[in-house]
Amino acid sequence: MDEVAALSASLIQTSIPTSSSSSSSSSLFDNFPLVSAIVAFALAQSCKLFTTWYKEKRWDAKQLIGSGGMPSSHSATVTALATAIGLQDGFGGSLFATAMILACVVMYDAFGVRLQAGRQAEVLNQIVFELPDDHPLAETRPLRELLGHTPPQVIAGGLLGVLTAAIAYFIKKVISQA
Known part of the structure; x- marks a missing residue:
């Protein structure tokens, strides 16, 4: 998760205007990859609450902040980030390549x-x-x-991340056309 925090901090820094002539209307909420990653993380952590209830027939609020479990919030976060960057900036750029390699490292670490x-x-x-x-x-x-996570938990988190970014991209497009 430290890798995700470092990348998020880097994205925040690059999204902040540096010159005084830049538009001040841009905010963190306009940063589509960052918002997608945060939403995917929140969804994955929330899903853990329900998967624990389904398996163990008890509510465990610790699942909202804990690591491990189904689906992997690490995988959801980094795949949402990479997918959102690809959708926004193109899948052929160096920023997408960086995000994709980060996602692979984080997911490998989660189940390894x-x-x-x-x-x-x-x-x-x-x-x-x-x-x-x-x-x-x-x-x-x-x-x-x-x-850590089992491979199915990592795959489920990855799919959740891709789906979250794709839906967020579609919503962003619909809102911008309105």
Whole structure:
């Protein structure tokens, strides 16, 4: 998620007019790729609330801010960003290429490194749980286990991101023609 924050900060900087003669009517809300990415993130996090309820028959508000789960908000965010950049500036430009590579790295990390780190946390938590009560590590706070995503969660997040950007682009076009 740090990569997404850094790219978002970079996009914010480039969208702010630098000369005094620039139009001041431009705002962050006019930044179509940024808005698409934020909306995709919010939708993915909201979906997690409902997928948890469906699977476990309980509401868990922590899903709105937690990592892991279905769909991947990391994937939704970066694919919405890349798709929106492609739709706005063209798919042949260097900005789209940069966003696409960022998306691939983030999605690979979500189901690769972070998923394995979560599985290691499960094993370590089980080992600590089985320690005798008098062991110095017996009172250790459990590690977070839900860090990464399975490939279906990453794919679902990616599809959600592409769909979000495409719908937002269509809405933007309809509004601009009105």
